[in-house]
Amino acid sequence: AAGAGGRASRFEQRLEELAAYREQWGHAAPPLGTPLGRWAYAQRGRKAKGALSAERVAALEALGFGWEHPLDAEAAGGDAEALFEAMVARLEAFREENGHCAVKKKHNADPALGYWVNDMRIAKRERRLPAAQQAALEAMGFEWEARRQCGSAFMVGFRELCEYRDANDSIDVEAAAAREGAMEQEVRLAAWARAQRAARAKGLLSDKRVAFLEGIGFEW
Known part of the structure; x- marks a missing residue:
């Protein structure tokens, strides 16, 4: 519910942002490297601890919010640079095996890698991918558009x-x-x-x- 003076709570504000994100991208799993993604990660943690009200759980689920994100385990340490390096290593292993870096978003063999590759594409499109990370990915032959789209x-x-x-x-x-x-x-x-x-x-x-x-x- 709105707080004093009719102002929306922080949760409601983020919920509106999540709804807008879902409208734009077609899903409710924002990249973990963004403020909205970190908030979503926190909601999953609160629910796991029984600290998220049933009303808020219902509001999130109404948007198709998932309580498990493939990258949650990797992000648990909170070190973005270490996460990037770890995922690059997994991408290199994928390239060695497949001869390319075109990982599908729904990559059953390594779901986290598929989501991470998609997050990197979105980050570049929105111009928030650090230049050093972009250069490192391009040196590997990273494909910025999914093959089925390009x-x-x-x-x-x-x-x-x-x-x-x-x-x-x-x-x-x-x-x-x-x-x-x-x-x-x-x-x-x-x-x-x-x-x-x-x-x-x-x-x-x-x-x-x-x-x-x-x-x-x-x-x-």
């Missing part, structure tokens, strides 16, 4: 827009394309951006693709 025309355009953003610190390709002497890439990306807006206006752009674009600051 070949679509949308993902080709999306990746190019992300690369443009990283190089220019902006995704306003339409303004860039309108300038005299605009680069061919800017003109091409501007047309692609307009196509995405038109597709969304017609209800033809999936929620997942909308989430991808909004995750990098795309404006409609």
Whole structure:
């Protein structure tokens, strides 16, 4: 319930953030390296100790919240750098066995590795992955898009827009394309951006693709 003065409690605020996260990403398991992920981890711990009320348990479960996250055991030590190094070692073992780093999110042989790889992809997309960690992963041949997604025309355009953003610190390709002497890439990306807006206006752009674009600051 809201506290004095009608202000929402910290739990309610986080619950709203979790609902928004679920709306954007399609699940209620935020990455552990984020404030929301750490809060989710804490709720699992509170429930395990019997310290989470039935009302709050029900509110979380209504969002599809899971009480076990594959990365919980690895995160228990609280050392983010050690966790990264440990997961990189597991990824290296996967690469040695399979010849690539394209771990599926639902990797039955090592569920934690699958979730961690997905978390790294999201962290890079949201520009919160430390440069040193990104470089270490790229040196291994890390794939920033899941293989089942990366070949679509949308993902080709999306990746190019992300690369443009990283190089220019902006995704306003339409303004860039309108300038005299605009680069061919800017003109091409501007047309692609307009196509995405038109597709969304017609209800033809999936929620997942909308989430991808909004995750990098795309404006409609």
